[in-house]
Amino acid sequence: MKKNWPILVVDDEEVMCESMAAWLREDGYRVDTAPNGQKALDLAKSTDYVVCFIDLKMPGGMDGIETMMEVRRIRPEASVIIITAYATVDTAIQAMKEGALEYIVKPCNPQEISMLVSRIMKFKKLESENAILRKRLTRQYRHHDIITKNPRMEEILALTQEIASLRSTALIRGESGTGKELVARAIHFSGNRSEKPFIVVSCAALTETLLESELFGYEKGAFTGANGQVKGKFELADGGTIFLDEIGDISPKLQADLLRVLQERRFYRVGGNQEVEVDVRIIAATNRTWRRRCGKADSGRICFIAST
Amino acid sequence: MNALYVVAIGSVPERALQWAEEAAAEWLPLPLRRLQALAIPETAYDTKRRQYQSVEIMKMLAQSAPRDAIRVLGITEADLAIPALSFLFGQAQLNGPIALVSLCRLHQEFYGLPADLDLLRERTGKEVLHELGHTFGLTHCSERECAMSLATHIEGVDAKSDRYCARCGLQLVERFASL
Numbered sequence: 103m104k105k106n107w108p109i110l111v112v113d114d115e116e117v118m119c120e121s122m123a124a125w126l127r128e129d130g131y132r133v134d135t136a137p138n139g140q141k142a143l144d145l146a147k148s149t150d151y152v153v154c155f156i157d158l159k160m161p162g163g164m165d166g167i168e169t170m171m172e173v174r175r176i177r178p179e180a181s182v183i184i185i186t187a188y189a190t191v192d193t194a195i196q197a198m199k200e201g202a203l204e205y206i207v208k209p210c211n212p213q214e215i216s217m218l219v220s221r222i223m224k225f226k227k228l229e230s231e232n233a234i235l236r237k238r239l240t241r242q243y244r245h246h247d248i249i250t251k252n253p254r255m256e257e258i259l260a261l262t263q264e265i266a267s268l269r270s271t272a273l274i275r276g277e278s279g280t281g282k283e284l285v286a287r288a289i290h291f292s293g294n295r296s297e298k299p300f301i302v303v304s305c306a307a308l309t310e311t312l313l314e315s316e317l318f319g320y321e322k323g324a325f326t327g328a329n330g331q332v333k334g335k336f337e338l339a340d341g342g343t344i345f346l347d348e349i350g351d352i353s354p355k356l357q358a359d360l361l362r363v364l365q366e367r368r369f370y371r372v373g374g375n376q377e378v379e380v381d382v383r384i385i386a387a388t389n390r391t392w393r394r395r396c397g398k399a400d401s402g403r404i405c406f407i408a409s410t
Numbered sequence: 411m412n413a414l415y416v417v418a419i420g421s422v423p424e425r426a427l428q429w430a431e432e433a434a435a436e437w438l439p440l441p442l443r444r445l446q447a448l449a450i451p452e453t454a455y456d457t458k459r460r461q462y463q464s465v466e467i468m469k470m471l472a473q474s475a476p477r478d479a480i481r482v483l484g485i486t487e488a489d490l491a492i493p494a495l496s497f498l499f500g501q502a503q504l505n506g507p508i509a510l511v512s513l514c515r516l517h518q519e520f521y522g523l524p525a526d527l528d529l530l531r532e533r534t535g536k537e538v539l540h541e542l543g544h545t546f547g548l549t550h551c552s553e554r555e556c557a558m559s560l561a562t563h564i565e566g567v568d569a570k571s572d573r574y575c576a577r578c579g580l581q582l583v584e585r586f587a588s589l
Contacts, residue, residue: 121465121492127504129560130549155494185494209459209496213562 108132108149112142112169113157139164146176152226153219158186158193167200174201181222248284266293271364274387282387283347290343295383298342301335306348310356315372324373336380343383350390412480414438417445419467419486426513426534430485433535434542440480448474450488462488464501464510471508481507481545489514500537502544509541535572546585548578
């Protein structure tokens with residue numbers, strides 16, 4: 103078990119903080135203490151605490167529940183255990199509602215605390231292992247989903263790795279059924295956006311107006327039936343990748359709108375007047391012959407055109 | 411050479427102090443000395459809980475440590491606790507000079523059973539090794555039989571042996587080499 107995972111003890115009573123810290127340190131954990139909520143937040147900003155023991159009643163400033171909420175805002179993954187000497191059902195319910203993992207009344211049996219911390223650490227270890235395994239699976243994605251012995255195709259796979267972590271827009275061109283979406287997925291899942299969304303939009307399947315609201319979302323009242331604000335695919339893909347399949351089929355007007363998003367990563371929702379900014383990598387694909395559209399020669403096989 | 415001092419906190423039978431010294435002498439190559447018994451500080455008593463706050467006793471031990479003390483081991487009959495926990499068999503400063511062992515919950519009588527001196531001796535030795543191990547940087551060990559395994563109830567104390575496992579023993583040797 104990773105005993106170097108840090109624990110924070112927050113209590114206005116120094117003796118409570120220090121004795122609890124000393125007891126946990128005997129178990130091999132790295133333990134910090136804070137006498138109040140503000141100090142706890144300062145510490146949480148610089149240290150990724152796995153477990154926080156927070157006293158419910160702290161005079162002046164933030165109480166235990168407020169401290170917990172702020173700590174969880176900074177460190178959403180931290181497991182918070184509220185400790186109190188004056189337990190009531192109301193405070194227990196409030197603590198659990200606000201996100202406390204456990205609510206314990208001091209003094210507690212050493213076995214209870216020991217098992218609680220051990221259980222949390224085991225869970226965190228499993229979470230961490232899960233993340234590692236997911237990453238490994240992601241890395242295997244390209245190998246398992248695209249099987250090829252073709253040297254040209256292997257070149258393309260090598261190129262996907264080269265451009266995987268770039269922010270540049272990529273265009274994948276090839277005939278229908280040649281695996282353009284698989285290549286796009288390989289780029290996304292091999293890069294530094296792999297933990298974020300990969301959103302697919304089939305441009306050919308939608309009319310211009312539908313595609314516009316699908317991509318950019320819409321505000322309430324933007325058109326008949328727009329009963330509320332809806333986020334578009336660009337917003338849903340924030341931090342990740344949007345794959346625009348059959349981009350060659352979109353109208354010149356939408357192309358102009360897309361160009362602005364490509365250049366500035368900003369757009370307006372349909373019917374909206376507030377600009378939305380996103381961090382999205384765009385991968386587009388087409389089965390059209392680029393030669394006819396751009397007047398340039400091409401190889402006639404799948405290729406990438408990365409625009410800046 | 412700097413010594414390991416053993417000191418009674420409050421009234422402690424001589425035999426218990428000897429058991430503690432024997433256990434320490436078997437594992438730690440340090441000169442052993444005895445300090446005059448110290449009274450339990452009044453500030454340590456928690457009237458609500460009818461227990462003694464170990465932190466107060468640890469503070470007193472730190473203040474009473476002779477200059478040539480490399481470690482000070484306090485032995486007490488007082489029932490120890492800290493604010494968050496209902497009781498402690500003992501406490502120590504990790505990588506620090508002070509260790510404290512309570513005999514209170516090591517007695518069979520505490521659990522309503524007839525006195526058993528052999529068992530008390532065994533338990534005392536285990537807890538002495540455990541708390542002194544902490545002062546030399548050892549943390550809780552996952553080997554159930556190692557003296558450094560965490561015992562949160564008396565059955566846990568009885569389940570472990572009065573010796574360090576190979577890994578903890580090796581760490582201890584390394585710590586002594588670096589002293």
